[in-house]
Amino acid sequence: MKPPRSYLASILGNRCPSCREGRMFKVPNPYWPRTINQMHPSCPVCGENFKREPGFYFGAAYVNYAMTVALWVAVLVALYVFGALGWIEFTGMFEQPDTVIVSGIVTLLVLLPLIQRLSRSLWIHLFVRFKGTKAKQ
Numbered sequence: 001m002k003p004p005r006s007y008l009a010s011i012l013g014n015r016c017p018s019c020r021e022g023r024m025f026k027v028p029n030p031y032w033p034r035t036i037n038q039m040h041p042s043c044p045v046c047g048e049n050f051k052r053e054p055g056f057y058f059g060a061a062y063v064n065y066a067m068t069v070a071l072w073v074a075v076l077v078a079l080y081v082f083g084a085l086g087w088i089e090f091t092g093m094f095e096q097p098d099t100v101i102v103s104g105i106v107t108l109l110v111l112l113p114l115i116q117r118l119s120r121s122l123w124i125h126l127f128v129r130f131k132g133t134k135a136k137q
């Protein structure tokens, strides 16, 4: 059976890893503050259990951390490429450390809900295989 969307599209779209159709989160908008982490207990389409075991999403914190580090590196590279960041050769320091910190924090705050959901989605996709849409449990 052909999946309705690719593995990557399923992760990025926060879809059920089992059927790749059902939404993992109750509210699709990640910027709604009270519902950032509210997930369906099981997939509304196929019934896959999203609450696999107590503390299952603790591992998503490691994914979240890696994404946050990657984001900071991306901010540094963007600042350097667009010329907003100078490099002091003899000290190995940035000329404007406050620019780096403010840019990184603002970018992180803006993207935090997306990273939060994406890390959970990626984490469950690592452990649940595609089973098709008719795997109602």
Ligand SMILES: [Zn+2]
Residues within 6 Å of the ligand: 016, 017, 018, 019, 020, 021, 022, 043, 044, 045, 046, 047, 048
């Ligand atoms: Zn499903």
